[in-house]
Amino acid sequence: MEKQVIISISREYGSGGHEIAEKIANNLGINFYDRSMLDDLAKEKNLQVEELEKYDEKPRRLFASRRVGEHTNSMEEIVAQMQFDYLREKADSGESFVIVGRCAETVLQGREGLISIFILGDTEQKIMRIEEKYHLSKQDAILKIKRHDKHRKQYHNRHSSGRWGDSRYYDICINDSKLGVDKTTEVLMFFIEERIK
Amino acid sequence: MVAQILAVVIFVAMFLLIVMDKIERHIVTLACGLATLVLVFGVAMQSMEAIMETLSFRGIFTVGFWYAGARAEESSSGINWATIIFIFGMMVMVEGMAKAGFFRWLCMLLAKMVHYKPVPLFLTFMVMSAVLAMFIDSITVILFLAAVTVELAKLLKFNPVPMILSEIFCANLGGSATMCGDPPNIIIGTSLEYSFTDFVMNTGVIAGISLILVIVYFYFACGRQMATESSGAVDTANIPEPKDAIQNKKDFIISCIIFAAAVIMLVTHAQTGLTVAFIGAVIAIITLITSGTYALELLKKVDYKTLLFFIGLFAVVGGLEQTGILEKIAAFIGEISGGNLMLMVAIIIWVSAIASAFVDNIPFAATMIPVVKSLAATQGVSLDTLAWALSMGTDIGGSATPIGASANVVGTSVAAKNGYIIGWGKYCKVAAPATILVVFVSMVIIFIRYC
Numbered sequence: 001m002e003k004q005v006i007i008s009i010s011r012e013y014g015s016g017g018h019e020i021a022e023k024i025a026n027n028l029g030i031n032f033y034d035r036s037m038l039d040d041l042a043k044e045k046n047l048q049v050e051e052l053e054k055y056d057e058k059p060r061r062l063f064a065s066r067r068v069g070e071h072t073n074s075m076e077e078i079v080a081q082m083q084f085d086y087l088r089e090k091a092d093s094g095e096s097f098v099i100v101g102r103c104a105e106t107v108l109q110g111r112e113g114l115i116s117i118f119i120l121g122d123t124e125q126k127i128m129r130i131e132e133k134y135h136l137s138k139q140d141a142i143l144k145i146k147r148h149d150k151h152r153k154q155y156h157n158r159h160s161s162g163r164w165g166d167s168r169y170y171d172i173c174i175n176d177s178k179l180g181v182d183k184t185t186e187v188l189m190f191f192i193e194e195r196i197k
Numbered sequence: 198m199v200a201q202i203l204a205v206v207i208f209v210a211m212f213l214l215i216v217m218d219k220i221e222r223h224i225v226t227l228a229c230g231l232a233t234l235v236l237v238f239g240v241a242m243q244s245m246e247a248i249m250e251t252l253s254f255r256g257i258f259t260v261g262f263w264y265a266g267a268r269a270e271e272s273s274s275g276i277n278w279a280t281i282i283f284i285f286g287m288m289v290m291v292e293g294m295a296k297a298g299f300f301r302w303l304c305m306l307l308a309k310m311v312h313y314k315p316v317p318l319f320l321t322f323m324v325m326s327a328v329l330a331m332f333i334d335s336i337t338v339i340l341f342l343a344a345v346t347v348e349l350a351k352l353l354k355f356n357p358v359p360m361i362l363s364e365i366f367c368a369n370l371g372g373s374a375t376m377c378g379d380p381p382n383i384i385i386g387t388s389l390e391y392s393f394t395d396f397v398m399n400t401g402v403i404a405g406i407s408l409i410l411v412i413v414y415f416y417f418a419c420g421r422q423m424a425t426e427s428s429g430a431v432d433t434a435n436i437p438e439p440k441d442a443i444q445n446k447k448d449f450i451i452s453c454i455i456f457a458a459a460v461i462m463l464v465t466h467a468q469t470g471l472t473v474a475f476i477g478a479v480i481a482i483i484t485l486i487t488s489g490t491y492a493l494e495l496l497k498k499v500d501y502k503t504l505l506f507f508i509g510l511f512a513v514v515g516g517l518e519q520t521g522i523l524e525k526i527a528a529f530i531g532e533i534s535g536g537n538l539m540l541m542v543a544i545i546i547w548v549s550a551i552a553s554a555f556v557d558n559i560p561f562a563a564t565m566i567p568v569v570k571s572l573a574a575t576q577g578v579s580l581d582t583l584a585w586a587l588s589m590g591t592d593i594g595g596s597a598t599p600i601g602a603s604a605n606v607v608g609t610s611v612a613a614k615n616g617y618i619i620g621w622g623k624y625c626k627v628a629a630p631a632t633i634l635v636v637f638v639s640m641v642i643i644f645i646r647y648c
Contacts, residue, residue: 045616060218063555064621066600067218068336069500071610073599075620078613 004113005030005096005196008104010156010170013148014126014141016181017119018100023185024192025098033090034100041082055079057101059154080159101152105170106160115195117188118170122177171195200241204516207232208564211513215557223502226509233516242519251275251515263475265390265466275518276511277563279387279474280380281504284334286477287377290455291337292498293484296491297452300341301442303329308349313433315355316424319363320412322346326364327371327408331378332460335368335604342368343611351615352436358617359419362627363411365608366596370411370635372604373592374404377463377473380507381562381591387474388566389584392467399585400592403642407593407635414631451487455480507559514563523564527571538578539648542586543640545569549590550636554597562591582647589639597632599624 007024011017018034025032035056042049055075065074072078084107090097091108105116121129130141153164162169172191176184211229215222238247249255253275256262262279294300307325311317322342329338342364343357350357372379376386376396386396443449462469462476485492517523534540545565552561565587573580595602599609599621605628609619 047616047618051618063216064600066557066606068603068606068610069502071607073606073609073613073619075613075618078610082614 003196004091004094004111005192006091006104006108006111006114007098007192008108008114008116009098009100009119010105010117010164011100011119012121012126012165013145013152014130015119015121016129016176016184019181020119020176020185020188021098021100023181024188027185027189028096028098028192031090031095031097032100033087033097037083037086037102038079041079041086045082052079052082056083057155058151059158076155077158080155084159103156103159106156106162113196115192116170116172118165118167118173119184120165120173120175122175125177200237201520201522203237203241204233204520204522207237208513208517211510212556212560215560221502223505223509226506226513228509230509230512233513237516237520244519247515247519251512251519253278261472263472263478265470265472275515276508277384277387279472280383281507283377283383283387283473283477284380284507285499285504286479286481287334287459288499288503289481289484289495290452290459291333292495293448293488294452294456295337295341296444296495297448298442298444299449299452299456300329300337301345302439302449304341304345305437305439305442308345308436309439313349313353313436315353316416316420318349319360319420319423320416322360323363323367323412323415324408326367327374327404330368330371330604331375332456332463335372335379335602336607338368338371339365339604339608340611343608347611347615347617349436355423356617358612358619358623359415359423359627361608361612361617362619362624363415363419365602365604366411366415366628366631367408368604368608369592369596369602370404370408373589374401375463379592380559382588383473384559384563385566385584385588387472389570389580391581391584393463394467395581396588397464399581400588403585403589403639406642407638410634410638411631414634415627418627418631448488452484455484455487458483510560510563514560514567517564518567523567524571524575527568527575530568531572531576534576536576536578538582539644541572541576541578542582542643542648545583546586546590546636546640546643549587550594550597550632553591553594554601554632558591558595558602562587565591579647582643585647586640586643589643590636593632593635593639596635597625597629 005028009017009021022032035053038049038052038056042052056079058076060074060076065072083102087099087102087104087107091111096113105114108114126145127138127141130136130144131138134144136144156164167173174184174187179187207229211225214220214225234248234251238244238251257278303325307321308318311321326338326342343361346357346360346364369379373382374397376382376391376393382396382400385391459476459480462471466473466476485495488495530541530544534544549561549565569583569587570580572578573583596605599605599619609624612619
């Protein structure tokens with residue numbers, strides 16, 4: 001790909017946004033980053049990846065950490081900053097990639113090749129997907145979705161001036177329950193191709 | 198009554214907003230300070246005098262503000278401008294020293310002197326942390342010490358976490374030894390008119406005895422483990438030379454002279470009559486003049502947010518003071534202690550220590566100063582004794598948890614960014630027993646010496 005393209009995909013838990021992001025990366029033949037970037041970071045810092053995963057895309061614990069100037073001892077925020085720096089480095093290198101979550105639309109805001117997408121889904125569809133994927137009861141699936149979305153929202157809004165899922169803040173927002181994962185991917189591919197022409 | 202309720206509501210809201218960290222803390226204290234001036238003093242009390250006393254502008258223009266020999270009648274209530282000017286001066290000086298490479302040079306020099314051996318390094322850095330923190334803010338001390346510790350740990354292949362934990366503890370302990378070491382001491386000193394020597398002869402002695410105990414404690418808690426873990430053979434070929442840290446020899450010499458001058462002025466200020474506000478202002482002016490074209494850059498680097506945080510904080514605490522809330526707290530402590538000085542000391546030191554372990558010790562100390570003042574006046578006990586108990590409690594209590602003091606936050610943050618995660622468990626396991634030990638020893642010394 002001649003011109004740099006960075007596609008940031010934010011998503012509701014259980015919406016299938018992650019799957020769509022992977023398909024877009026495959027279609028465009030560009031790198032795909034999600035929590036797997038923690039593997040690189042763990043290697044660089046000489047840590048077990050599990051130590052970083054505990055803090056991935058989580059809001060800081062209110063009474064357990066403090067900030068002094070630019071220093072914080074919230075591991076959630078330190079891991080977030082490590083990921084933001086990682087993304088900036090990738091973007092600075094001229095690489096094209098798809099990134100899921102990690103406030104990428106804020107971190108990489110203003111970059112010429114950035115296309116920001118938010119994927120949401122109907123509640124029933126999301127519950128069904130989580131029930132199936134994790135073999136959970138309906139009640140447990142609902143609780144899991146609520147918990148994850150709450151964390152994502154808090155995490156996003158902590159690091160961004162825009163609100164998580166606010167349509168004014170993304171290039172395109174789409175409900176993939178209406179067309180399904182494949183058709184939604186096609187719609188988004190059309191949008192992306194038109195943007196990078 | 199309305200004024201008292203408003204003052205308490207504003208104070209509690211300020212504390213909660215600081216903890217929540219959604220809004221920058223200087224904006225929180227300034228907004229709450231403004232609310233105190235308008236709502237508590239303006240609307241509820243309708244007292245222009247209370248506003249003027251809290252703003253404390255008049256004091257700055259008296260000779261006594263700059264020269265203690267000509268001390269004018271002044272109130273310790275409200276915004277403590279002496280503290281703010283002194284901290285500003287020290288910030289300018291420390292920026293100049295950091296730019297010249299002083300701190301890195303000192304760390305590398307001491308590391309070289311002990312031949313980069315982990316255990317001597319561990320012990321030397323503890324002492325250096327305590328000594329530097331006596332004169333320089335603990336954030337700067339830990340920022341440089343932790344960074345050099347991580348760098349040396351990577352080169353010498355040892356685990357830097359025990360060293361960083363011991364350095365943090367010693368920075369907080371060293372800060373308690375002098376008037377300028379820790380913000381609560383600056384506030385206590387300027388509000389209650391204690392000199393640098395007063396602190397050294399009282400909290401300094403306690404801190405000195407505690408430092409010996411703490412070195413022994415940390416050696417047995419972590420140092421021995423370091424000795425067994427370290428490989429023994431040290432390849433020093435890749436370690437930077439101390440002189441490499443010096444950015445510019447002329448700046449380095451100037452910064453050393455200014456630092457020495459600051460120390461001399463502070464140590465002798467009881468004799469010379471110069472106030473800490475004067476010393477801060479002079480140090481800032483000399484640093485700026487000698488920095489030449491870099492002066493503007495130095496001024497830009499000053500942490501104005503912290504200074505604004507202090508201004509707002511003093512105004513909010515002024516609200517509690519002017520409405521008589523703090524006198525009620527003092528009366529309550531007096532009542533439950535039954536006028537027994539030992540019990541008062543125990544309450545002040547342990548409550549201060551426990552509170553400082555979880556909340557910022559600066560607002561706590563600022564709030565407690567009028568309380569101990571009132572307690573001393575109403576119960577007829579020695580203000581000095583209560584002040585030293587407050588100082589040791591707030592300064593040392595903050596060491597117990599990763600959020601207790603600024604140095605803890607900076608140290609654990611530097612470690613984590615370099616891949617050494619220090620969680621609450623790891624931190625408290627080492628630091629909490631040391632904190633309890635030092636608070637207990639401090640209490641016993643105060644009992645023996647003053648009660």
